[in-house]
Amino acid sequence: MLPLTHSYVLDKLEHQTELEQVLREQWIAHLITLARPYADLHMRWHDLHMVRREGVHFVTLSSWCQQEGKPDILLKVFPGLAFYYDLMGQWTDLLTIGKSALEYAQLTGDLESIVFIVTHVLSWILSDQGRHEEAERHIANALKTARQLGDASWQSSVLVNYARILRRRGMFDQALAFCQQAFDLVPRTADTQQIYLRAYIEYELGKFYRERGDLQGAQQHLYAARDVFRHDESDPLFNMELAWGILSNLGFVEHQLGNLDTAEQMYLQCLSFFKEIGGRGTMTTLVTRLALLEEQRGNDTDALEYAAEALNWSRRLGMVEEQALMEALHTRISS
Numbered sequence: 001m002l003p004l005t006h007s008y009v010l011d012k013l014e015h016q017t018e019l020e021q022v023l024r025e026q027w028i029a030h031l032i033t034l035a036r037p038y039a040d041l042h043m044r045w046h047d048l049h050m051v052r053r054e055g056v057h058f059v060t061l062s063s064w065c066q067q068e069g070k071p072d073i074l075l076k077v078f079p080g081l082a083f084y085y086d087l088m089g090q091w092t093d094l095l096t097i098g099k100s101a102l103e104y105a106q107l108t109g110d111l112e113s114i115v116f117i118v119t120h121v122l123s124w125i126l127s128d129q130g131r132h133e134e135a136e137r138h139i140a141n142a143l144k145t146a147r148q149l150g151d152a153s154w155q156s157s158v159l160v161n162y163a164r165i166l167r168r169r170g171m172f173d174q175a176l177a178f179c180q181q182a183f184d185l186v187p188r189t190a191d192t193q194q195i196y197l198r199a200y201i202e203y204e205l206g207k208f209y210r211e212r213g214d215l216q217g218a219q220q221h222l223y224a225a226r227d228v229f230r231h232d233e234s235d236p237l238f239n240m241e242l243a244w245g246i247l248s249n250l251g252f253v254e255h256q257l258g259n260l261d262t263a264e265q266m267y268l269q270c271l272s273f274f275k276e277i278g279g280r281g282t283m284t285t286l287v288t289r290l291a292l293l294e295e296q297r298g299n300d301t302d303a304l305e306y307a308a309e310a311l312n313w314s315r316r317l318g319m320v321e322e323q324a325l326m327e328a329l330h331t332r333i334s335s
Contacts, residue, residue, distance in 0.1 A: 035080030043200040048277040055084025071104035089280030111149045118142035130320040132169045152188035199228035244273045284313040288322045
């Protein structure tokens with residue numbers, strides 16, 4: 001609705017209490033239904049187009065829940081809200097409301113919500129912001145909760161995200177051990193999930209070997225992941241964001257190998273997706289890498305243009321590593 005129409009309807013509803021209650025209950029039920037699939041494992045398929053289209057309604061409902069003291073409803077709609085805030089780059093809002101949702105989930109003993117909120121929101125964002133110790137404290141609690149839950153799929157997924165944080169802290173032996181633990185749990189999961197869990201672990205191993213300087217090993221694991229998370233939307237478990245994320249990391253390996261044209265092509269393919277419906281964090285990392293690539297080529301104008309965009313987003317999101325890289329690039333070129 002247009003704002004004026006929206007205000008008019010709300011004003012009319014104030015004088016029709018019974019109708020307002022019926023419509024509000026239907027509105028809540030509909031948005032809970034829309035949000036429910038997003039509480040699943042990160043590796044599974046999610047309709048990002050729907051989130052971008054309908055996400056503003058999750059925001060409206062979450063505001064109403066906070067005003068009316070309805071944390072139970074907020075918890076049910078939170079997964080959809082989390083995806084929307086990530087697509088819009090509203091990490092500050094997401095962390096704030098995520099901590100509130102976590103408190104209620106802990107109070108009510110909702111183990112699945114605890115694992116989701118901590119693994120896919122709090123620890124993920126905090127690590128992207130360079131707050132690795134804080135992220136590790138959260139993910140350790142998520143692992144403990146996942147074990148209480150007794151779901152091998154969630155345990156494996158949490159272990160992969162734990163390995164991600166450890167890798168970023170430079171704790172490579174522990175990170176590799178956690179990836180192996182995640183692999184060990186795969187046979188205990190449903191047959192239909194095993195290929196996707198293995199690919200999710202392969203993706204993390206690709207980044208692990210990249211940071212260890214084994215670029216051939218990195219490519220091997222990343223291609224193994226890409227063979228599963230391929231660009232095939234007929235696959236019911238196809239994960240668009242993972243597929244493009246894997247390609248962006250393959251581009252980074254090509255970049256490190258000195259294959260700048262190939263790397264640029266991969267980066268730009270991924271960037272068009274992430275600018276449309278991808279997470280702003282991954283988009284910021286991509287733009288950062290493009291800025292460094294253009295600097296390497298000696299294209300100072302293009303490097304500074306990408307750097308300005310990356311700086312804008314990294315400051316907004318609190319991504320300190322990308323911000324530091326772009327500030328240093330700007331200093332080098334401008335001096």
